[in-house]
Amino acid sequence: MTDEQANESASRPRKRSVYSTSGQGRYIDNEYSNIRTDLIHVSHDKLENILIKSYQKHLLRYAWFNPLSILLALGFSIATSDFKTSAFGINAATWRAFFMLTLTLSSIWLVYTIIQLVKNWNDSSIESLINRIKNVDS
DSSP: OOHHHHHHHHHSOOOEEEEOTTSOEEEESOOOOOOOOOOOOOOHHHHHHHHHHHHHHHHGGGTTHHHHHHHHHHHHHHHHOOOOSOBTTBOHHHHHHHHHHHHHHHHHHHHHHHHHHHHTTGGGSHHHHHHHHHTOOO
């Protein structure tokens, strides 16, 4: 069977009978088949390497959650705290400086993760993973 014949037979509807559990016959008017597919041969170690690298890139899509959560928690803490008394033997100015430094570092971390996310957005998609497994350029 040639490819043209396979395409024609796959797109033509065909009638067939289907019987229900009650034994009464029912008919399906049209049945369509779409079973053409590609076969990909790949070795186990190559597939494992591709999946490990793809998983690391996929994690970049969610890497911004942590720095944003820390940034929001610290922002609310700074906004609602007085820093008037000392706690654990550390004066209020030191606590405020510590919170401000941590807020700044989490802001830098958030910007860095967003830049990495934007750079690797297309490489972290399912289509990109399939193309790497197929060993084709997207």
